[in-house]
Amino acid sequence: GAGVSQSPRYKVAKRGQDVALRCDPISGHVSLFWYQQALGQGPEFLTYFQNEAQLDKSGLPSDRFFAERPEGSVSTLKIQRTQQEDSAVYLCASSLGGGETQYFGPGTRLLVL
Amino acid sequence: SQQGEEDPQALSIQEGENATMNCSYKTSINNLQWYRQNSGRGLVHLILIRSNEREKHSGRLRVTLDTSKKSSSLLITASRAADTASYFCATDADTGGFKTIFGAGTRLFVKA
Numbered sequence: 001g002a003g004v005s006q007s008p009r010y011k012v013a014k015r016g017q018d019v020a021l022r023c024d025p026i027s028g029h030v031s032l033f034w035y036q037q038a039l040g041q042g043p044e045f046l047t048y049f050q051n052e053a054q055l056d057k058s059g060l061p062s063d064r065f066f067a068e069r070p071e072g073s074v075s076t077l078k079i080q081r082t083q084q085e086d087s088a089v090y091l092c093a094s095s096l097g098g099g100e101t102q103y104f105g106p107g108t109r110l111l112v113l
Numbered sequence: 114s115q116q117g118e119e120d121p122q123a124l125s126i127q128e129g130e131n132a133t134m135n136c137s138y139k140t141s142i143n144n145l146q147w148y149r150q151n152s153g154r155g156l157v158h159l160i161l162i163r164s165n166e167r168e169k170h171s172g173r174l175r176v177t178l179d180t181s182k183k184s185s186s187l188l189i190t191a192s193r194a195a196d197t198a199s200y201f202c203a204t205d206a207d208t209g210g211f212k213t214i215f216g217a218g219t220r221l222f223v224k225a
Contacts, residue, residue, distance in 0.1 A: 033213065042201050042215035056211040099143050099205050104156040
């Protein structure tokens with residue numbers, strides 16, 4: 001079937017604006033991960049869902065970051081009052097279960113001006 | 114902070130040569146995965162090796178895991194220009210959590 005998709009692919013926001021990033025995982029995948037990747041760095045874990053339950057949000061950098069997956073499929077990462085340091089690529093990945101191969105989407109490149 | 118550390122940070126070789134990248138990590142793990150990322154693209158999964166495995170092959174790729182040294186290596190044999198990319202190792206810590214930790218990556222450049 002189709003892979004992981006993310007939208008938008010690119011987002012330019014003014015500092016202080018709220019943004020919402022969407023992830024459509026592979027159908028049937030229980031696990032969903034969000035990562036933040038700065039230029040030239042490896043992905044940094046943000047949060048993990050098992051179905052609709054957010055089991056780990058230890059990587060969210062501040063309370064301005066919020067993620068949800070209300071029906072255990074599509075997930076949204078919301079960033080409130082964006083700051084310049086939020087500029088990065090936000091990657092979503094899904095897997096059949098925890099500890100299994102993760103399949104990544106193309107990412108959303110966020111630029112905060 | 115990121116748990117995995119790749120070595121070297123950058124590697125430049127001629128087409129046809131072998132490329133070896135190393136990864137070290139800090140805590141006990143359930144498994145270790147290697148990913149490739151082409152510039153501006155998403156990550157592509159290469160190999161998953163579990164903590165009770167020592168070596169795994171996939172085509173021109175060979176991965177080894179030494180849990181006593183908390184290290185892994187990725188060998189690409191007979192490299193091609195298309196192998197030019199960044200390579201990351203990622204670990205699932207054996208702590209009961211769900212966090213996957215990536216290293217900073219090795220940037221491989223294969224000259225034609």
